[in-house]
Amino acid sequence: MVSKRVEGICPSLTLEITAKAKKMKAEGISVIGFGAGEPDFNTPDYINDAAKKAIDIGFTKYTPASGTVELKKAVCDKFLKDNNLVYKPEQIVISSGAKSSIYHALAALINEGDQVILPTPFWLTYPELIKLCGGEVVYIHAGEESGYKITAQQLDNAINDKTKCLILNTPNNPTGAVYSEEEIREIAKVCEKHGIYVLSDEIYEKLVYADEKHFSIASCSDYMKEHTVIVNGMSKTYAMTGWRIGYIAAPTDIAKAVSSMQSHTTSNACSIAQYASTEALTSPEGDKFIGEMQQIFDQRRKFMVDYLKNIKGIVCVEPKGAFYVFVNVSSYYGKSYDGKVINGSLSFAENALKLGVAVIPGIAFGDDDCIRLSYAISIEDIKEGLERLDKFITSLK
Ligand SMILES: Cc1ncc(COP(=O)(O)O)c(C=O)c1O
Incomplete structure (x- = not known):
């Protein structure tokens, strides 16, 4: 059974x-x-070529569980360039896809019985992973009248003593909604007031249209940076879904916990895919x-x-x-x-x-x-x- x-x-x-x-x-x-x-x-040729090179030079062995230093540095540079966020390499963990990043991050955050607030509509993996980690899902509905976005007031109403974190996914799957900087700052104020964490899934960051700009909740304040786990990855941005590379940027203690957990579950993400991802992120072709x-x-x-x-x-x-x-x-x-x-x-x-x-x-x-x-x-x-x-x-x- x-x-x-x-x-x-x-x-x-x-x-x-x-x-x-x-x-x-x-x-x-x-x-x-x-x-x-x-x-x-x-997947663009310049990334494929880098993977071929990785094989040719024998970059085919274990790497550190949390990822290669080169890729972690490239990810830090990406956060600085795109999100104006300063992270150290020890705050970055590379995983076998963003799905794996989310699972490990939730496992590091949630204690049995903790509540996790999930705006609806949601990407279908979140509730299952929350449950798997022993958490309780608290849904808040965002309908079409609000452009499928929750308000700070709705969030405020849903928080209680058991609330550990909010999952925020912008740009959003399935709705395509993008939260504005102003909306995110309002939500951040509520998180800060109640001392809750945010798991911010920003995997569609680069796919925004019609003058919209992606804004990361971690960049609202030092407090938010210390209470946000950003999830991102290579899948959607570089058409690399099969390569399975995702990453988090997190407060050092959470990154450490994720890395040590991952060292016993999946261990390092594929060395060849990591090598190619470093090239993907650093080349001007990107x-x-x-x-x-x-x-x-x-x-x-x-x-x-x-x-x-x-x-x-x-x-x-x-x-x-x-x-x-x-x-x-x-x-x-x-x-x-x-x-x-x-x-x-x-x-x-x-x-x-x-x-x-x-x-x-x-x-x-x-x-x-x-x-x-x-x-x-x-x-x-x-x-x-x-x-x-x-x-x-x-x-x-
Ligand atoms: C919102 C969201 N987050 C994360 C993922 C997972 O991406 P990955 O391929 O890196 O596991 C997806 C994939 O569909 C997604 O839609």
Whole structure:
């Protein structure tokens, strides 16, 4: 029998729909997948070349558990350049992907029974990892009326003696919401007032649009820097999802705890991927690649939002970051497709799949009114997929 700790962990709904769509494709059925959680760009050549070099020079052995000195220094330089934050290498821990960083950071922060505040909609991994670490999830809802962002007042109301930390994810998966500097400063004031920590997931930092700027809560004050664990990584910024490199910047005691825990779980992240990541972060080619990718995502984002706004009954808040659009389709609930009543985001997604379009049900992110559409696919596929979605919606009775 599996342990109590693991018993309550939900399997990923995202993967379920994606698996169904894959199976249909394998059977020769045309499916447009709006489920992608990774950039559809290749890892740039200069990064691939660095990995090849790492192999050629025999950089293929264990590294320190917390990462190579070179990569940690490159990460410190990134924080100074992008976020005006000064970190020492001993405050940085490199992990096998940001997901692993989050798990280890939560394990270092949470005691059994501690509460962790999680704004909804949320990236589906957070609640499961909080539970796995013995924490209790406290959800606060941010609907479309507030642009899917929580207010400082909501946070203030949710905090009690058991609250240990807040998870803040900006730019946000699944909504694409980006908190402004002003909004973050208000939230920081509440955290400071109550003495709680923040786990700030900034993995989509570079993917912001329409004059939005990413702002890290750690840069609000010395206090916040001492009470924030920033999570970031290579996956989304450099199209390196398969390389599995994530990192944290944290107060020294937390970084030390994460490093020592990691030394017994995964040990160091892949040496070759670390070597390539150092090159990714330090070469001037990086900014060029990110700029080009960002521009293409922005074109698709605009196209998608314009199209969706013309579909009757859909409510779509314009996303300002990441590569997702979160769409409210609840006005169609109660209608039927092929004799089957659509009663929530899961049955909406299951039935839309019959017309060859795969979307992720919002219930996976804690919001059953919505579906998530990713624009990490070609503009041609976006167009075709939206036409199918429109056709599906029009055929509802
Ligand atoms: C908000 C968020 N944080 C973290 C991650 C994990 O990234 P990694 O590939 O580095 O594990 C993802 C991946 O989808 C994400 O959406």
